[in-house]
Amino acid sequence: MRPVLLLLGCDLFGGNISKAISPALGIEVFHNFTLLHDDIMDNAPLRRLKPTVHNKWNISIAILSGDAMLIEAYKLMMKVENHQLRQVMDIFNDTAILVCEGQQLDMNYETKKQVTIHDYLEMISMKTAVLLGASLQIGALISGADFKDTQHLYNFGKYLGIAFQLQDDILDVYGDKNKFGKQVGGDIISNKKTYLLLKALELEKDNNTNSLVELFNDKNIPPEEKVEAVTSIFNLLKVRDFAQEEIQSFYDKAMKEIAEINLPEDRKSVLVSFSKTLMVREI
Amino acid sequence: MRPVLLLLGCDLFGGNISKAISPALGIEVFHNFTLLHDDIMDNAPLRRLKPTVHNKWNISIAILSGDAMLIEAYKLMMKVENHQLRQVMDIFNDTAILVCEGQQLDMNYETKKQVTIHDYLEMISMKTAVLLGASLQIGALISGADFKDTQHLYNFGKYLGIAFQLQDDILDVYGDKNKFGKQVGGDIISNKKTYLLLKALELEKDNNTNSLVELFNDKNIPPEEKVEAVTSIFNLLKVRDFAQEEIQSFYDKAMKEIAEINLPEDRKSVLVSFSKTLMVREI
Numbered sequence: 001m002r003p004v005l006l007l008l009g010c011d012l013f014g015g016n017i018s019k020a021i022s023p024a025l026g027i028e029v030f031h032n033f034t035l036l037h038d039d040i041m042d043n044a045p046l047r048r049l050k051p052t053v054h055n056k057w058n059i060s061i062a063i064l065s066g067d068a069m070l071i072e073a074y075k076l077m078m079k080v081e082n083h084q085l086r087q088v089m090d091i092f093n094d095t096a097i098l099v100c101e102g103q104q105l106d107m108n109y110e111t112k113k114q115v116t117i118h119d120y121l122e123m124i125s126m127k128t129a130v131l132l133g134a135s136l137q138i139g140a141l142i143s144g145a146d147f148k149d150t151q152h153l154y155n156f157g158k159y160l161g162i163a164f165q166l167q168d169d170i171l172d173v174y175g176d177k178n179k180f181g182k183q184v185g186g187d188i189i190s191n192k193k194t195y196l197l198l199k200a201l202e203l204e205k206d207n208n209t210n211s212l213v214e215l216f217n218d219k220n221i222p223p224e225e226k227v228e229a230v231t232s233i234f235n236l237l238k239v240r241d242f243a244q245e246e247i248q249s250f251y252d253k254a255m256k257e258i259a260e261i262n263l264p265e266d267r268k269s270v271l272v273s274f275s276k277t278l279m280v281r282e283i
Numbered sequence: 284m285r286p287v288l289l290l291l292g293c294d295l296f297g298g299n300i301s302k303a304i305s306p307a308l309g310i311e312v313f314h315n316f317t318l319l320h321d322d323i324m325d326n327a328p329l330r331r332l333k334p335t336v337h338n339k340w341n342i343s344i345a346i347l348s349g350d351a352m353l354i355e356a357y358k359l360m361m362k363v364e365n366h367q368l369r370q371v372m373d374i375f376n377d378t379a380i381l382v383c384e385g386q387q388l389d390m391n392y393e394t395k396k397q398v399t400i401h402d403y404l405e406m407i408s409m410k411t412a413v414l415l416g417a418s419l420q421i422g423a424l425i426s427g428a429d430f431k432d433t434q435h436l437y438n439f440g441k442y443l444g445i446a447f448q449l450q451d452d453i454l455d456v457y458g459d460k461n462k463f464g465k466q467v468g469g470d471i472i473s474n475k476k477t478y479l480l481l482k483a484l485e486l487e488k489d490n491n492t493n494s495l496v497e498l499f500n501d502k503n504i505p506p507e508e509k510v511e512a513v514t515s516i517f518n519l520l521k522v523r524d525f526a527q528e529e530i531q532s533f534y535d536k537a538m539k540e541i542a543e544i545n546l547p548e549d550r551k552s553v554l555v556s557f558s559k560t561l562m563v564r565e566i
Contacts, residue, residue, distance in 0.1 A: 037350060041343035060324035060390055063346060067320060068383045070353055075376050078369070085368055086361070093358050100351045107343055 002027045002135045008274075009136035009153055012267060015143020019080070023088065023142060026076030027135050030092075033069035034099055036062060041107065070096075080142055087147070088138050091154075095134035102127030109193050117198050121162060129161025152260045159254035160275055163247045167281065169194040170243050173231055179282045185227030191216055195246065197230075199239045251279055285310045285418045291557075292419035292436055295550060298426020302363070306371065306425065309359030310418050313375075316352035317382055319345060324390065353379075363425055370430070371421050374437075378417035385410030392476050400481050404445060412444025435543045442537035443558055446530045450564065452477040453526050456514055462565045468510035474499060478529065480513075482522045534562055 003024035010020040038044075039052040040062050046052060054062035080088050105123040109115045137154035141147075172187045173196060187194050197212070204212055215221065215229055234240065254275060258268055286307035293303040321327075322335040323345050329335060337345035363371050388406040392398045420437035424430075455470045456479060470477050480495070487495055498504065498512055517523065537558060541551055 037346050040346060059342075061387070063320050063323060063349075064383055064387050064390075066346075066350075067353065068380060070350065071376060071379045071383065074357060074372075075380075078372060078376070082365075082369060086365060089357075089361060089372075093354060093361070096354045097351060097358075100347055100354065104344070104347050107347075 002031050002131060005132060005135040005157065006139040008271065009139025009150075010143045011139075012153070012263065012271065013140055013143035013145040013149070014267075015139070015145075020139050020142045022076045022079035023138055024135075026073045026079075026092075027131070027138070029069050029076060030073035030096065031131065033066045033073060034103070036066040036069065038103060040066075041103070077138075084141055084144075087141055091134050091137055091141070095130050098126045098130045102130075115193050115198060117195065117202065120193065120195060120198055124165040125158060125162050128165050129158045132161040132164075133157030146262065149261045149263070152257045156254045156257040156261075156271070159250045159257065160278065163250040163254065164278055166195050166243055166247045166250070167279070169196055170240060170247075171282070173227075173234065174240060176282060185223075185231070188227045188230045189223045195243050196234055196239045199242050200234055200237050203237045203239070204233075247279070251275065285314050285414060288415060288418040288440065289422040291554065292422025292433075293426045294422075295436070295546065295554065296423055296426035296428040296432070297550075298422070298428070303422050303425045305359045305362035306421055307418075309356045309362075309375075310414070310421070312352050312359060313356035313379065314414065316349045316356060317386070319349040319352065321386060323349075324386070360421075367424055370424055374417050374420055374424070378413050381409045381413045385413075398476050398481060400478065400485065403476065403478060403481055407448040408441060408445055411448050412441045415444040415447075416440030429545065432544045432546070435540045439537045439540040439544075439554070442533045442540065443561065446533040446537065447561055449478050449526055449530045449533070450562075452479055453523060453530075454565070456517065457523060459565060468506075468514070471510050471513045472506045478526050479517055479522045482525050483517055483520050486520045486522070487516075530562070534558065 006024040006027050007017050007020050010017050035047060036053055039047055040054045040059055044052050045055050052062070053065055074092075077088065077092050078085065102123055102125070105119075106127055109119065109123060133154040133156070136157040137150045140150040140153050145153075169187065172194065173185060175184055177184045183189075186192075187197075200212055204210060212230065212233055215226060215233075218226075221229070255272070258271060258275075261268065289307040289310050290300050290303050293300050318330060319336055322330055323337045323342055327335050328338050335345070336348055357375075360371065360375050361368065385406055385408070388402075389410055392402065392406060416437040416439070419440040420433045423433040423436050428436075452470065455477065456468060458467055460467045466472075469475075470480075483495055487493060495513065495516055498509060498516075501509075504512070538555070541554060541558075544551065
């Protein structure tokens with residue numbers, strides 16, 4: 001998705017997308033560097049149905065391969081015209097640091113007792129959404145677009161990315177198991193602090209109830225039963241509706257940003273319809 | 284040492300060293316990123332007498348901190364004038380990849396049966412020496428020096444770096460234990476394939492003897508006895524002299540490179556005397 005967004009960002013302003021190919025590859029190599037190192041941290045045995053690097057080889061090879069990929073990503077990202085080099089690299093650097101910080105926050109939140117919805121939104125923005133924004137913005141810069149316009153495009157991508165991630169949280173619980181690629185309820189089983197869980201905990205706190213806390217403290221409850229019980233509480237508290245409202249609010253923000261871009265409406269229609277597709281996705 | 288070399292490279296050509304401060308910091312942050320990740324791979328408990336990051340915190344934090352440091356190194360390295368940006372970054376990228384590849388080779392050689400002296404020299408060139416060369420070259424580029432001259436300075440630093448590393452191998456065995464900072468004989472105890480060991484193995488092979496192989500296969504020999512026995516074989520085969528010749532040859536190569544630089548001799552005298560000090564060091 002990220003390299004395609006970079007090319008789309010370039011094409012949006014009528015840029016020559018052949019000039020955006022190397023940076024598009026750079027974004028993809030960067031993203032895969034983060035996956036490679038994240039998989040070590042998460043002790044993940046599989047990625048895309050194949051053994052992860054640290055699983056197939058060893059941790060040292062996985063660390064070094066990731067390091068080399070990050071450097072290769074820089075080399076690819078630098079393949080832009082001289083007058084665009086600093087602007088492109090500044091965005092790439094700032095985004096890369098945010099992605100690392102987002103990953104660290106994600107790990108911290110696994111054990112942190114009090115995670116607010118604000119914390120969570122900030123974390124998913126850093127870990128996932130800013131790279132989507134940066135992909136679009138870098139593509140736009142390569143096309144020679146006005147910097148203000150590229151900033152609106154960055155924000156559009158970031159807000160859409162947050163909406164996308166929140167939808168992931170919903171699909172994990174409410175997705176059709178025949179369509180959704182992952183195990184339905186996987187987040188509940190692994191005690192992941194998703195938007196739904198954090199919102200439900202917040203509402204239970206307001207109601208002075210603690211059935212969720214009890215459920216998550218019960219180490220002996222069978223996974224399927226836990227998914228069912230937690231989902232019932234989610235339903236009772238209508239957290240799906242809250243999440244849907246939050247998604248709508250980020251979608252609206254994204255649309256406001258794209259409206260600010262100084263281009264005829266028909267040029268923006270690809271991105272607008274792309275956003276609409278994302279909002280009704282089932283997988 | 285690396286940031287100082289970068290400043291020296293700039294000063295050599297009469298550059299304004301205040302413009303070289305950020306890239307000098309960048310080189311140091313990069314070097315420390317490699318140490319941080321290497322320490323995970325080597326499972327090292329201490330660095331500079333303090334707990335390593337993965338030891339004090341955990342492996343995930345150490346991986347991520349290193350990643351963030353690599354990105355910060357790029358940010359610092361980019362703080363050069365626009366017309367120098369691409370040249371500086373190209374050298375930094377190419378060097379960074381070599382350092383990673385050198386580390387991978389170093390790990391491979393731990394278990395590889397047949398490591399030649401040529402392999403070893405290539406590995407230490409990549410893992411250690413090229414970063415010294417790049418530090419000098421980047422400093423020189425910032426001063427506005429002619430590119431050809433900066434390449435000679437790079438080679439000077441690289442050859443001197445190889446000589447420096449070979450001297451480390453000698454000091455590890457023949458160093459004065461009251462002056463040398465590490466345990467004398469540490470490389471022998473840990474079966475490290477140094478220049479001395481590889482040369483000795485080569486000579487024993489030519490002589491159809493295999494006392495060294497037997498010593499290294501003996502798992503029950505006490506460390507001190509092993510150091511003594513291996514050192515005796517090193518003495519018998521005069522591998523120290525071979526190493527000294529190799530060092531001299533790389534030192535001469537370094538001197539040839541500096542002679543090619545188009546500057547008055549007195550300007551180069553700082554680097555020449557610095558090189559001489561390195562050659563007679565005892566620690």
